[in-house]
Every structure is written in structure tokens, then in C-alpha cells.
Amino acid sequence: MNTEKELESRGAERKPVLEVHNLKSYYESRDGEVPAVDGVDLTLYPGEIVGIVGESGCGKSTVVRSLLGLMDPVTSRREAGTALFEDRDLFRLSEKELCKVRGKGISMIFQNPLSALDPVYTIGSQIMEILKIHESITDKEARERAIELLHQVNIPSPELRLNQYPHELSGGMQQRVVIAIALACNPKILIADEPTTALDVTVQAQILALIRELRDRLNIAVILITHNMGVVAAICDRMCVMYGGVVVEEGRCEEIFANPRHPYTRGLLAAIPSIDEDKETLYTIPGQVDVLKAPVNFCRFEKRCSHACSKCREEEPQLRGESDHLSRCWVFPDKSSEKTDFEQAKVVAP
Amino acid sequence: MEDREIILEVKDLQKDYPVMRGLVFQKEIGRVKAVNRISFDLYRGETLGVIGESGCGKTTLSRVVMGLENATGGNVTFMGHQVKRGMDHELRSHIQMVFQDPYSSLDPRMSVKRILEEPLRIHSKLNAKEKREKVLPLLEQVGLPEEALERYPHEFSGGQRQRIGIARALILEPELLICDEPVSALDVSVQAQILNLLRTLQKNKKLTYLFVSHDMSVIRHISDRILVMYLGQMMELADKKTLFSRPAHPYTRALMEAVPVPDPRIKDQCKVLAGEIPSPIHAPAGCPFCTRCPQAKEICCREKPEQKEIEEGHFVACHLYSREETL
Numbered sequence: 001m002n003t004e005k006e007l008e009s010r011g012a013e014r015k016p017v018l019e020v021h022n023l024k025s026y027y028e029s030r031d032g033e034v035p036a037v038d039g040v041d042l043t044l045y046p047g048e049i050v051g052i053v054g055e056s057g058c059g060k061s062t063v064v065r066s067l068l069g070l071m072d073p074v075t076s077r078r079e080a081g082t083a084l085f086e087d088r089d090l091f092r093l094s095e096k097e098l099c100k101v102r103g104k105g106i107s108m109i110f111q112n113p114l115s116a117l118d119p120v121y122t123i124g125s126q127i128m129e130i131l132k133i134h135e136s137i138t139d140k141e142a143r144e145r146a147i148e149l150l151h152q153v154n155i156p157s158p159e160l161r162l163n164q165y166p167h168e169l170s171g172g173m174q175q176r177v178v179i180a181i182a183l184a185c186n187p188k189i190l191i192a193d194e195p196t197t198a199l200d201v202t203v204q205a206q207i208l209a210l211i212r213e214l215r216d217r218l219n220i221a222v223i224l225i226t227h228n229m230g231v232v233a234a235i236c237d238r239m240c241v242m243y244g245g246v247v248v249e250e251g252r253c254e255e256i257f258a259n260p261r262h263p264y265t266r267g268l269l270a271a272i273p274s275i276d277e278d279k280e281t282l283y284t285i286p287g288q289v290d291v292l293k294a295p296v297n298f299c300r301f302e303k304r305c306s307h308a309c310s311k312c313r314e315e316e317p318q319l320r321g322e323s324d325h326l327s328r329c330w331v332f333p334d335k336s337s338e339k340t341d342f343e344q345a346k347v348v349a350p
Numbered sequence: 351m352e353d354r355e356i357i358l359e360v361k362d363l364q365k366d367y368p369v370m371r372g373l374v375f376q377k378e379i380g381r382v383k384a385v386n387r388i389s390f391d392l393y394r395g396e397t398l399g400v401i402g403e404s405g406c407g408k409t410t411l412s413r414v415v416m417g418l419e420n421a422t423g424g425n426v427t428f429m430g431h432q433v434k435r436g437m438d439h440e441l442r443s444h445i446q447m448v449f450q451d452p453y454s455s456l457d458p459r460m461s462v463k464r465i466l467e468e469p470l471r472i473h474s475k476l477n478a479k480e481k482r483e484k485v486l487p488l489l490e491q492v493g494l495p496e497e498a499l500e501r502y503p504h505e506f507s508g509g510q511r512q513r514i515g516i517a518r519a520l521i522l523e524p525e526l527l528i529c530d531e532p533v534s535a536l537d538v539s540v541q542a543q544i545l546n547l548l549r550t551l552q553k554n555k556k557l558t559y560l561f562v563s564h565d566m567s568v569i570r571h572i573s574d575r576i577l578v579m580y581l582g583q584m585m586e587l588a589d590k591k592t593l594f595s596r597p598a599h600p601y602t603r604a605l606m607e608a609v610p611v612p613d614p615r616i617k618d619q620c621k622v623l624a625g626e627i628p629s630p631i632h633a634p635a636g637c638p639f640c641t642r643c644p645q646a647k648e649i650c651c652r653e654k655p656e657q658k659e660i661e662e663g664h665f666v667a668c669h670l671y672s673r674e675e676t677l
Contacts, residue, residue, distance in 0.1 A: 056537055200564065201564065201605065204608065205608040206622050229612035230610030268538060268539060269612060271538050273545065273568055274567060274570075278571070283542065284539060284546060285539040288540075289507075
């Protein structure tokens with residue numbers, strides 16, 4: 001395992017803030033268990049923005065929800081995995097200990113800011129609430145800190161905003177408030193689950209710029225979940241492409257966008273209508289997402305892949321490649337396969 | 351364009367909604383101009399894309415053009431007839447609509463067969479066999495198997511549901527199809543399938559589309575001409591090539607720059623436009639964009655800019671292009 005060693009040596013230079021290993025999270029369903037997340041590894045370094053991309057149902061939200069113990073224990077189950085954060089395994093913490101991590105060590109912002117905020121409390125009291133929970137702080141200090149936080153997320157006249165209710169703010173302002181709450185206790189990691197999907201493009205650009213600015217200033221590590229390839233390209237350093245509960249391609253953004261290897265990533269990129277050129281027809285990925293059953297012992301993308309060979313049906317590929325670019329594919333595993341033309345590299349199926 | 355037959359004419363269209371206050375004794379305290387004096391022509395066989403951010407009136411526009419709501423002022427004329435609520439059944443069957451959310455726009459208690467046959471039941475006197483003969487080929491054209499007929503909407507994925515929605519809109523063989531954000535609820539790969547389908551159908555059936563979306567890249571892909579809206583008003587109208595090579599209005603430019611491009615090599619993407627869309631209740635007196643416009647002058651806050659044709663077929667409503675100043 002050459003790549004693992006490389007990763008380790010890289011880790012020695014910089015200590016990762018979060019190390020998730022072999023995370024498996026299964027849902028109960030009437031027809032058995034659905035492997036929503038089936039063996040995901042994720043390493044996060046300080047000051048880095050990592051994007052998790054994929055279409056609905058690929059398990060991207062489940063990864064981060066499992067991390068923070070936000071899954072419904074009745075319908076879902078964490079099958080395996082470790083998550084090292086500050087030398088502790090998040091999955092072994094009791095609920096009480098986990099409460100201390102949520103909001104303080106790792107905090108999260110959600111897709112819809114209006115449903116993340118409580119409509120009957122003022123902005124100020126919602127920011128001060130989290131400060132009072134996690135820190136011994138007086139009301140006056142909390143208020144000052146709240147003003148400072150609102151200032152930090154570029155909300156004009158924060159003193160006035162403190163006494164306003166969420167519905168009095170626009171969508172973009174609400175999302176800024178949510179970010180302010182997430183940053184209140186100086187977390188090490190910020191998880192953003194589709195933070196701009198509910199917003200307009202011009203406002204989306206503002207929020208993305210804000211996240212990048214905060215990363216630069218606070219050296220915070222960010223996990224950004226999105227289905228929008230453009231958003232990833234705009235602000236992420238590294239990215240993971242997920243499909244069917246596993247990471248199918250992982251690496252530096254420049255590298256993946258320039259030389260995508262996995263047929264799914266290639267298809268996804270080709271399916272986006274371009275803003276600066278005209279295409280007659282868009283590339284489409286044939287078929288649709290399958291509902292899988294555990295255990296899976298074939299390539300999850302095999303049914304929709306135009307390059308699938310018999311090996312893809314018999315054995316699930318592992319992530320392979322160089323440390324800054326891994327791919328989970330039998331046909332396009334590493335650098336040598338990059339230059340192979342996508343259309344011509346068809347491996348003849350028996 | 352060879353044949354420029356006008357199929358739909360929208361003239362000075364205005365749609366206001368009252369703003370009420372009070373629980374029991376409601377009093378009107380103002381009016382929101384959701385669509386404010388918009389005019390355009392739609393030619394047969396083309397796709398007019400309407401783009402704008404939330405609250406810009408693009409959905410209201412499509413609802414008025416569809417005849418689901420009456421206009422407050424101005425006219426919508428479809429092939430010589432006025433479009434309004436309760437219009438002639440015959441006329442209604444020529445304008446159909448595909449909705450944004452494929453989950454809420456299909457009745458969960460109706461089988462696909464009933465969903466697709468319902469328009470026929472209302473608009474024609476076909477018997478069961480004739481109806482089936484109409485439904486089957488259409489089902490194939492939108493890429494659904496025959497077995498789908500007996501199934502219910504919840505058994506389908508989002509993309510397949512949108513195909514059902516499209517089939518329902520096409521069953522009466524309309525001339526004009528209004529697509530209100532038909533792909534924004536779908537994943538990228540499914541979105542590509544639906545966009546391709548809409549294109550093929552347009553070619554085969556000579557359809558005219560009014561395509562509403564907030565996604566610049568989708569609009570660029572599907573449209574022949576593009577109408578940019580902001581706070582109920584038209585900012586710019588031009589054919590696709592002109593608009594993308596020479597965007598004239600500062601808002602159009604800002605909108606294009608704000609779209610994150612899937613290419614990490616382009617650093618410093620997403621040029622940030624300051625501020626947010628003002629509430630339409632308190633729309634600025636002059637140009638609606640004057641509060642955020644980087645090039646705003648004193649006149650912009652005072653006077654509404656007139657629509658001006660700066661080159662053939664390229665309309666802009668901006669003071670930068672009024673009178674002596676041109677491109």
C-alpha cells in the first residue's frame with residue numbers, strides 16, 4: 001500500500017484535525033439494510049476546504065451527520081468506523097461528551113437558514129445561547145461577543161440586528177447569522193451542508209466569499225457538502241466525489257477538474273451545461289441510481305458505466321492512485337489511464 | 351431566423367398584488383408590482399429564456415402568460431386571442447405548462463394513466479381506446495415504458511416524474527409550452543436528460559418554449575433569446591449570442607460573473623456583487639438595480655430608465671445607454 005505510506009508521511013508534516021476511517025452508516029428499510037455510507041475515509045487538515053460532491057442519495061449528508069451523531073437511532077445504525085478528533089474517537093463519546101463537541105469543536109451550517117433559526121427568538125439571543133452553553137460568560141460579555149461575531153460575518157449595524165427576529169432578515173443575512181452562530185465558540189471544523197443551495201446566485205457568491213475569507217482569517221477547516229461542481233471549483237482545495245455511499249474519486253480540485261478519472265466524475269462534469277460555450281446535446285449518464293443492499297462486492301457504478309468490464313461485476317475496486325489523486329475504478333485507476341480518451345477506452349464487455 | 355411568426359405578444363404587462371394589513375378588517379397598505387410593464391414577442395419555434403433571482407417576477411410572468419392569473423394592466427395576446435382567466439377551452443389547450451416541483455405537481459392518488467388522460471377527458475370526447483392510442487406514443491417519446499401507465503407517481507424518481515409532467519403538458523399537442531424551472535429540483539445528470547428531452551421534443555413537434563429559470567448555464571443551453579428580469583422589470587432582452595458576448599446591463603454582467611464555473615484554474619471566481627435584492631414592497635423609485643449597481647449615477651435613483659434598442663433586437667433598460675451614449 002504505497003499510497004497509505006505517502007499519506008502518512010504527509011500527515012507527519014501537518015497534523016490532521018479530523019481523521020475519519022472506514023465509516024459505515026446503514027439505514028433500515030423494509031427490504032433490508034441500505035448502505036448509505038459504506039466505508040468512507042476522510043482526512044481534514046487545518047485551514048483547508050474539502051468539498052464532498054455527489055447527487056442526491058449518494059450519502060454525502062449522512063457522512064457528516066454520522067460524525068456529529070445526528071442520525072436517527074431508530075432508522076439508522078453506525079456499522080463501523082472511527083473518527084479521530086483532538087485525539088478522541090467521536091464515535092466512542094457519550095451523548096453528553098458529544099454535546100460538548102457539537103458547536104464548540106465542530107459546528108455545522110445547514111441548507112435552509114430559515115429552518116435552522118428559531119422563529120420566536122431574536123438573533124441576539126440565539127447567538128448568545130450557544131456562548132452561554134459552552135463558555136462561562138456573563139450576559140454583557142456574550143452580547144459584546146455576539147456583536148463582534150455579526151461584524152465578522154459582514155452584517156451591517158449588528159447592534160440593531162441583535163434585537164431582530166429571523167423573518168426580518170433576507171435569506172443571505174439569515175445564512176450569515178447561522179454562520180455567526182456556528183463560529184461563536186471558535187470551532188476547529190466548520191461543516192457546511194449545502195450552504196448556498198437555497199440562495200440566489202449573487203447571494204451565493206457572497207456567502208462563498210465569506211466562507212473563504214473566514215478560512216483565511218481563522219485557519220478553520222471546512223467540509224463543504226454540495227451538488228454543485230461550480231461551487232467546489234470556486235472555493236475548495238480538495239474534493240471527494242461520492243457515489244452509492246463510497247468515495248469514487250478524491251484529490252486536489254485542480255487535478256480532478258483537469259484530469260477526471262472515474263467515469264462517474266467525467267459524466268458528471270460533462271452533464272453540466274456550460275456558461276461559456278454552446279453544446280448541442282448534453283452528455284447524460286445512462287440509467288439511474290440503484291438502491292444497494294449490503295454487502296456490496298461489485299463496482300457500484302458498473303450498471304451505468306459504459307466502460308464496465310467483467311471484473312467490475314465481480315469485485316469492488318479500491319481507491320488507488322497517487323496521494324493527491326485517488327480513484328475507485330478498475331478501468332481508470334491511475335495517472336497512466338488519464339490520457340486515455342474517455343470515449344475510446346471502452347473495455348470490451350464479455 | 352427564417353419564419354418570424356409571432357405566436358405570443360406581451361405588451362406592457364403589469365401584475366400587482368395588494369399588500370394587506372390587519373387580521374379581521376384587512377386594509378390595503380400598498381401594492382407590490384410583481385411584474386412591471388414588460389413587453390416582448392415570442393416567435394414560433396423559438397425558446398425564450400427568462401432569467402432572474404427570486405422575487406423578480408419570473409413565475410408571476412409565466413402564470414399570467416399561462417392565463418392562471420389576470421393581468422392588472424397590459425395585454426397578453428396568443429395567436430390573436432387575449433389570454434385571461436377562464437379563457438376559451440380551445441385556446442387553453444394550446445398553452446400548457448411544466449411545473450418546477452415534480453413531487454407536488456402530480457396527484458399522488460392518480461395513476462400515470464389517469465394523469466395523462468385527464469387533459470383529454472376535459473378537452474376532447476375521445477373514447478378509452480382513442481385516448482390510449484394518444485397516450486402510448488407520447489409515453490415512448492418522453493422515454494417511459496408502457497408499464498408506467500398503471501403505476502403511481504411515488505414509484506418514480508424525480509427525473510421520471512418530470513417526464514410524466516412533460517407528457518401531461520404535451521398530450522393536447524400545444525403550440526406553446528411554459529416551463530417554470532423544470533430542472534431546478536433535479537440532480538445534474540438527470541437535469542441533462544430532461545434538457546436533452548425538451549430539445550428533442552421541440553425539434554420534433556415544432557414547439558415554442560417560454561423557459562423560466564434562475565440558472566444561467568441552463569438558460570444559455572436551452573434558449574434562443576434571453577430576457578433578464580430584476581424586481582419585476584425587464585433589464586435586458588437579446589438573443590443568446592449577443593447577450594453572452596456583449597452583455598449591456600450591469601445586472602446581466604453581475605449575474606454572469608456570480609455563477610461559479612466548474613474550473614478551479616479560474617481563481618478569484620464569483621466576483622461579489624454587494625447588497626441584496628430589495629423587498630419588492632419598497633422597490634427603489636428609479637432603476638430597481640440602482641441600490642446595488644456599481645455604475646449607478648445620480649439619475650438612476652431618481653428616474654426609471656426607458657427601454658432602449660441599442661442594436662437590432664437588443665433591448666436594455668439602463669441609463670448608461672440613454673440618449674447620446676451608445677455602445
